[in-house]
Amino acid sequence: MKKIGDLLKTARKESGLTVDQIAVELGFATRSSVYQMEGRDKLDFTLLKKVCTLYNKPISYFVDYVDTPKTDKDELNKSEMAYSKSDKSFVNEIYEKDQKIISLQDKIIDLQREIIDLTKKVKD
Structure with a gap:
């Protein structure tokens, strides 16, 4: 099974x-933090969402792989393939909804900044 770190590096x-x-965009203090992230077996979902946005990859890129023992190199169990496709669809749906939430949160932050600026003007 590929480690998520291998997929991150690719x-x-x-x-x-x-x-x-990448270090700047992800809010890391040093570039070595990027290499440390790529050495992990697991990744926090919040960080994964940021990485997906930065690398322009769907979450399924990092989680849609199946590690199955195979007797024949080209053979894959049909039930596992069906599960994988279903899982991919579900993960993509979550990702799209998360992207909408992030977009709305950004709009809220912008509006809050405008309120702060207006409040400062009123006080002056």
Whole structure:
């Protein structure tokens, strides 16, 4: 089974972003934090969402793989394949809804900043 860190490394290279750019975008203090993230077996969902946005990948890119013992290299159990497709659909739906939530949260933050600015003007 591929570790999520391996997938993160591949996605980073495909993105064309430098490690320094990624560190800044993810809010890491150093570029070594990016390499540490790529060495993990697991990843926090909040960080995964940020990574997906940054690398322009669906969450299913990082979680849609099935580790199955195979007797024949090209053979995959049909029930596992069906589960994988169902899981991918579910994960993509969650990702799309999370993206909508993030967008709305960004709008709320912008409105809160406008309120703060207006409040400062009123006080002056």
